[in-house]
Amino acid sequence: MIDLELHVQLAETWRKPRGLWGWLTDNHHTTIGMNFIVTSFVFFLLGGIEAILMRTQLARPENHFVTNDFYNQLFTTHGSTMMFLFAVPMIEGLGIYIVPLMLGTRQMSFPRLNQFSYFSYLIGGLLLYAGFFLNFGPDAGWFSYVPLSGPEFAPGKRIDIWAQMITFTEIGSLGGAVSMIATIFKHRAPGMSLNRMPLFVWGELVTSFMIVFAMPAVMVASSMLASDRLIATQFFNKAEGGDVLLWQHLFWFFGHPEVYIIFIPGTTMMSTLVSAFTKRPVFGYVGMVLSLVATAFVGFGVWVHHMFATGLPELGLSFFTASSVLITIPTAFQVFSWIITIFHGKFIVRTPMLYVLGFLFIFVMGGLSGVMLASTPLDWQLHDTFFVVAHLHYVLIGGMLFPLIGALTYWFPKFTGKMMNETLGRWTFAFFFVGFNLTFFPMHNLGLHGMPRRVYTYLPTMGWNNLNMLSTVGAYVLGVGVLLFMANAVISLRSGAIAGDNPWGSFSLEWFTSSPPPPYNFLYLPTTRDRYEIWTMADDQPLVTGFRPDRREVLITKLMDAFPDHKIETPRPTIWPTLLAGATGIGVITAIFTPWGVPLGMLLAGIALTGWFWPKPPHHELLEEQP
Amino acid sequence: MTSSSYQDALHPAGPYANTIVGVWWFYLIVCTIVFVAVWIALFIAIRRARRRVEPDTLAPRAPRAMMLALAATTGLLLAMLVSSIAGARALSPQGKAVTREIQVTGHQWWWDIQYLDERSDHIAQTANELHVPVGERVRIILASSDVIHSFWVPNLHGKRDLIPGQKSIFVIQADKAGLYRAQCAEFCGLQHAKMAFIVIAEPKHDFEQWLATMRASAAQPKTADEQRGQQVFLSTSCGMCHAIKGTSAGSRVGPDLTHVGSRRTLGAAVIPNNRGNLSGWIADAGGVKPGVLMPPNPLDPDDLHALVAYLESLK
Structure with missing residues (x-):
């Protein structure tokens, strides 16, 4: 029974401002989360178009579809987009939308920080594409190795745009991660102790911690590069006592954990889908959580396997071979767990479950080629060839995109209240799966047969013609899959079947409210008594009451056991975080052209922060309560 | 093969x-x-x-x-x-006795190759064509003059990066005589795709003969055409970048041309070395390899013809 009066009051209190002003000021986690999801999907499409252009160029040898200069911009922008503007923001956005619902709360911690993160990220993405469309897109690769990206060999502003884009998106990622960690630690429903959290929440938690530790490395690196270029520091100039390899260490100390930042939420989406469609808890919960944590730890100890060919001492290389092999074991545990779960469960064939199977095919293959690349002798042959292009797309598309499309299909009714079309969904999967393998499997062979990566063309006598053509055809098939997915989303949004609260009969608390959720998420906050909250609820499971309906109050619980602690009021919509992002944007973009951008940005940011933290008058009754 | x-x-x-x-x-x-x-x-x-x-x-x-x-x-x-x-x-290259040391220096977008010798007048210099004797271990000393490149002859060994400011050591050995192609494997800018070289593994006798030729100074021009070609080479901008041992041209910015006529390819193993390709390359290298650092050379057709004749005579 819905308490209509309470509903009306809460809906007024949590009302989302509408229109452009609403978009600029709203900080509710569902709004920010959806902003992240939609924006990163748009960047995914742009990155995909770049991929199609590259494959078109490589379809035939000595092709003149694009110039070498433009090709270099294409692959740099493609890599940077997919890593910085699509993958990380997408998993963050999905977490920002879903995690508070899974925790049974009404709002995230630090909602204004979230809002600031989103607009920082948006400005960074727009900056990259402004450069790209004005034909000064970065062209030194998403890894931007010095000295090729340094002041001597990359004059102009292309690399500065890249470096500042990194700064923006990392600010965004860090802000999102901090707010995610605080939310998971302090906003859980009473009863949801740490060892009962849904695995997807664990995934977002572990990933957020990885972001906090990994992103500073690349921010340091990109800032050093920007200052080398802008104010002639010599961090990477060997002749002046700098070091070329320092860049690679810093970049990969971020870059390899980045892969796990993307992949860990992918595995927990897998766990979510497997449970939902086998109707059984995933086997070995503690083992699954420990796998995530172990992957995160070991993930920080493998970065040198990107640098096997740089001539580092061999004993050190063996250590990194061993750690890169070791990291397979926790993931193997997860794969075995899913198989055991299926073995004991039902097997309900719905579209998301097809992506689970797709993951198990593609990711397992990518993981195995990863074991190959961990071996120094094999890596010396395969490094920087198309074999690596195949491997990285098998692990990233297999490990992140397939679970993601499955998860978006699974959560689409939660976002919109409508079901996605099942028939179209299956066709989408077929195009994705066939197109993906057709595109990337031949690249293994190309690499073994000597084709290096990042080449804009190749000679017709090299024997690479047919495999490249096959790969290009595959890319177009994959592209059709993406179009089908979008068509399905649009059609289903307009005329999909009404979903209801919990269309899949699933287990976690996001399904314990209506679809789409009301602006206040839950009329009464739920409590839980075990993992798989909905499946294990008692008939008389209590609900939390005692919140003032006229204020945006949320419940704060204890870190370990989620015992109710106190309640706090969370901020209403405000423009200041957006203005702060704008101020930071003006400062950082001006700094591309003159060092005066830094003080300018600080001044503007100071003004925005003053507005943000301007003291608000306390509530009257609080004053009365004071002794 | x-x-x-x-x-x-x-x-x-x-x-x-x-x-x-x-x-x-x-x-x-x-x-x-x-x-x-x-x-x-x-x-x-x-x-x-x-x-x-x-x-x-x-x-x-x-x-x-x-x-x-x-x-x-x-x-x-x-x-x-x-x-x-x-x-x-x-x-591992450690503890492996070798018969020869070759220094390979990466440039945007070509390879400088020097056969080191204790006697400085015995150092032979060439570009984009690496000859090795069959069945012998050869030490490659890798360096870069600009950005990071990577030395990779897949038929012989894996990769090793050429990093500015540091030298790395690599040992290779070919057991089968033949021609192998190698390509830069670290993205190095506009023409990373067309930065290749060829490796020719040949019997020891042939190799020594080849090396002796490489050590020698350039052949003197014989025909009138060739003489005029040498004049063109020395009086235009060619010598600002290229060296021909035995003449006044000694710049090390571009590939050494002392024996360019004997090489099988041009433009870092991008096109076969023949009269037509050579003329085209001199006139407008960027047409073959967009972005190449060698500028177009608008020569008088007769001058170009003579220059090509001269360079072809440098066997």
């Missing part, structure tokens, strides 16, 4: 590439078995699950299966780790 396997990691032509291919096949077999095993297990699981109306409510009996699978995984990974480290040991 067909043209499509002359740049190919799966067609080893020497002991080091052979070692790597050995590790590769071992890994490939193990990985295939693992992949098939995972999918058989998954099929069995799905078949059982499809027959069920309701999920199992019993506690899983799986811990034993999990332990077994993890033990098998760990065992296989250890076997692969051992084979990898053994392979790396076999490839």
